Structure formats: C-alpha cells, structure tokens
Amino acid sequence: MLDEGQVKAAFTEFTVNLPSIGSGQDKVVFRAEDGPDEFALKVMSWAIPDDEDLGDTSPTATTMERFDREMLAMRTVSCPHVATITHGPEVRSIGGKNHLWFGEPLLNGGTLASVRAGGRLTEGAVIDLARALFTAIAAMWGAGQLVHRDIKPRNIGYIDGRVVLTDFGAVLFTGLSPLTSPSIAGPGTQLYASPEQFAPRRNTTLDFRSDLFQVGIVLHEAITGVHPFHGRGSDYYAALTSYDPASLDGTDCPETLKTLVGRLLSERPAERFRSPELALQMLEDGL
C-alpha cells in the first residue's frame, strides 16, 4: 500500500493534491499540478525490489514488463482519443522504496462512469462516444495490432469535452508473447469482457474485435442506462452470447445505432466488423 503523504513528499517539483482520485489493479492516481498545468499523476502501487534478481518469469518482472508495454502502447498510438504520456515514465523513491510513475492529461470532465452515473447519455453524446472509441480502436490496431482489452466506463474519460480512452495496463500486443491471461484484467472488467475473453478460441488470439464488443456494451449502457447482459438470469455467458437487438426497441435511439450495437455485440468476432473503420463508416453513413 502506498502512503499518500509519502507520495506528496516524494514529488517536490509538483503540487500533489490529496487524497488520491482513483486507483486500479496496479496504480494510484493523484491530481497534480506542474506549474499552471494540471495532470494525472499515476504511481504504481507496487515497489521495485532493490537487490532481487528478477529473472524473466518472476511476478515482479512480469508486472514491470506489463508496465513497459503500457508505456509503449501510449507512445506508439497517436490519436486524439487515446491518452498520452505527459510526464515520465520514471522511477521515484517513495518512503524509501522505488516506484514507477508517469503522468497523463487530467480527465477534467470526469470518466464516463461518473458522467453517466448510472443513467443515460443524450443521443449526441452517444454518437460522439461511439465515434471516438472506433477511432481509438482503429488507431491502436493500425499502430501495431494492439488490443486494449479493458474498455469500460471508468477507463473512458473526458478532457475538455473530448472522449479519451485511458489505462493501457491490460493492452495486448498481438505480435508479442502474452504476459497475462487473454481474459480478464482489472476491477470491473468482467462486466465488459467479450465472449472470447471468457472462452479463448482455436487458432486465434484476441484482436480489435474484442474491443468492439466491449464498445458495444458501453454504448448499450449509454443508450439505455442498463447493462445489456448483467442481471439476465444466472448464466451470464449464455446471456453474453445471445444479445437480442430488440432490447433497444422502445428507446429513441436512431436505427443506425441499434444496428451498430447489434453487430458489435455479436457472439462471434467474424459477425462484428472486419475493421474498426467499417464500424465508424456505418455510423457516419447512417447519420
């Protein structure tokens, strides 16, 4: 556990505001100020061992490799809807232990989870959200066949009204050996996972179409205010693999969005979209 007071003391060049504003599986997030500019200071909650020979397969080595890939993903992808690194990454001694840290733009408009607060978004906001997420997924796949794997409301934020996808801690580089199970990454992820994250398929790895499925869940929630699968009986996987597009009937959602969400939430990747650009094109053509 990080002592937040020690974090503030360790970053004398910034103003670190306490308490922290969020935490995930590996990171604690603080609102920090670098002169007039605010940013999100993200500090790894685990410390780097001092003298331990990590080896290639130790849990710490794997976690550090994950961190490196997260940084690499954020540097590799150039897209207005993908979070960038503003500071670091570096190692900082906090309370006598070495911790990795980096900075991201502060989500001054909050996360989708806080904006939605269990309710619905307006039609315009849903369309902006869909457009941004398809663009982000296209940028990630185009930059190196990266799969985010953890698209959910708390990893989607707003900076000056712009939708931004954040937290690449679970990112999959399809060209590299996997570091984590292909399935579930962090808190809350299970509710947004695709069928193939629960049941890996023969001769395939995850690809951008898993991210598209996650976007489908996010959009359904944004349109209706409720999760499309949660609470539909005791067999969650059965519900997950049998989305009924009619569940959007009765909403004032445009037909294009209904069709789009239905395609995104198809059980099989082959029934979604061959590319994120095609999903974006369907959205734009229908508006």
Place this chain on the structure above:
Amino acid sequence: MFYVQHGYGKARKVDEVIGDGHVSGVILSPGHEDASTLEVTARTYIDAGLDVLVDPQSYIYTTKPQGALRFHDRNGVNLSSMHWSESANSLLGHLSSVEGLAVRLGLRDRIIAPAPFNATLSDYWMPVGLQYARTASSQWRRSEVFASIAISQDALSDWATVQDWLDAATLLDVRGFYLVVSRPSGMYPPLPWDPRLLANLLRVIHTLSVINGFEVIWGYADVDGLLGLAAGAAGIASGWSYSLRQFSIDRYFQERSGGAQPIPRLLVPELLSDLRTTEIADIIEIAGGGGIGSLNPGSSGSMAELSNRDAQVGHLIELARLADEIGSAPLSSRLRIVRERVAQALSQLNDLGTQRITVEVRHVARLRSYADALELFARETTR
C-alpha cells in the same frame, strides 16, 4: 456474376456463351491445359473484356493419396511439395510460381492464392491455408488477392468449428475468397445436399460477403450457385463437363475409366433442373410444354436430336442468364427471389407428375434440399 469454369481448350463454345451477354469472366485451370494453349485462352478472354482468373488448383497436392494434374509443371506452377509444416522458403516458392504464371498470362491485377485442401476445418491444414493467403497478401502488393478455400462438404457439418475458422479468416487482408466445396463424386445431376451442410455453406458465404465485405466467388457451383448468390456471393462458376459443374477432390487421385458418353441435358430455368433432352421432348410432345414458358411446343423433334455440344452451350447460357438475373437484384431481395423460384420449380415438377410425365426423381430431392437449406439459412441469419 457468372464465370465459365474452364478446363481445357473449348474456346469456340465459350465464345457462343459469351456472345449471349451474361458471362462476366472465366476461371482457368493451369493443371488442365498446356502452357501455350493456356496463354492463348487467357489472351482471348482478356481481349473479349472478360474478368480472367486462374485457379492454382493447389488443393490436389494435399490429399492422400496425392492428386496429380498433367500440366502444372509445364506451366511453371510447382506446388506438389505443399506440406503441412511448410518452410518459409517453400511457401514463398509456391507463391512465386503462381504469381509468375499470372504475370506470364497478363493477369497480375487479381490473383487467387494457393491453398491446401481441408477435409475438416480443425486439422493442421487449416492454419496452413490461412498462412498462404496472409503471405500472398503481403507479398503480392501489386495485386488484389483472393484467398482459396477448398474444403470437403463434411467440413461444414460442425458450425462451431466453422465459426472458429471464420473468426480467423475474416482478419485476412484480401479482396475476396475463391471457394470450392468437394462433394461425393458420382452421377450428374449431383446428389441432393444435406440441407444442414448447404445452409452452413450459405452462412459462410453470407458471413464473408455481406457481413465482412469480401468478394466471394464460388467455383464449380453450377445450379447450386444460385443459392450462393442469394446468400451474398459476388460470382459463381460452372463449366461444360459434369466434372466442371461440381467439385470433387476424389477425381484427382482416383483411377477413372473413360465412362459412358454424356447424355445431352438442358437446363430448364423454370425447373432449375438439367433435364435430359429426351425428357424435354416428352414434356413438349405429351403435355404441350407442361406450361413451362421456355419450352417451345414445336421443338420436340429438334430437342431429341440436340447434340451434346449444343446442349452444353445451352446449359451455360441458361445458367448465366439466371445468375445474372439473381445477381443483379438488390441483395435484400435475392433470397426471396431464389426461394420463390425453388418453390415454383417444385410445383411445376409436381404438375408434370400429375400429367403422367416423370423426370428423374433426383431433381425433386435436390430442390427439396434447396428449399430446406434456404429456410434454415433464412431463419439463422435473420435472428
């Protein structure tokens, strides 16, 4: 679009079919035709403004026993060393020989990639096939690539396995797929389909074409191909001889005797069936044409004397017209059109029975399998 599945030198007959105006292209077979004839054939069709493709016919080399075709070597296409554990050099060599043939024939714009034959979609040949297509799309940057899919009809039996394959295949960066499905060899017309297998095949075509936007060309499809067009295929192919109207991998490694002289048959479009010309003559003579508009009441005599050559030309002309009619309809209405045509054909065959005219019972069985498959397909794709 309708393609003539071309075996070997029958250029004059093709000219007659092309002249009717409903043929879009020709699919050449380098294993069947010697190098100089193949070049002339390709040039003839290119000059005629047709879309010309070459089926590499690589699938014959991955069966046990291995198949054989006489003219591959003479066309510089060296594929007989295809192996389930392919070295990078060997794979590149195979692709290079196929590309070399396309360049020599002036067909570089669109090339069909080689692939193994898949008895199932879950064995070691499956990823090998994907590897050929993936490598071709990265190597042939100046060409639009069609991936080959050569499968046994039995590979379609388990839909979950087919879906696994589709999940992988739909990530290929190719323009389209050239599909051939091996059926049990035997008499012509082909045996009726198991409706489950045919419906799954239609779902494959639908997933590739309608959902994912690939251009699907179903080779050796003949009348079955009309259902493929309804499912979203961009093109279908059929040829002169019975062996070019249905694909059977067995014929490439089984010893074959010469067989009997083919019986002249004509495709009656209202019946979607290839009736013997003698049967057609009976319908005209006994039932005055049986209410079938395309049968000229005064032609029973000439029908009975129709040569096999003219019957082959007539078959392809009628099939090309049907393919053109269905393929040019909006996608949203194609399925309805084909279902109505199948229902109409069944009804008319039934009417002939009440007039004491019997045609081969296999036609009715085949049409019923079409109707059942289309119903399954419609139900499963409109969920």
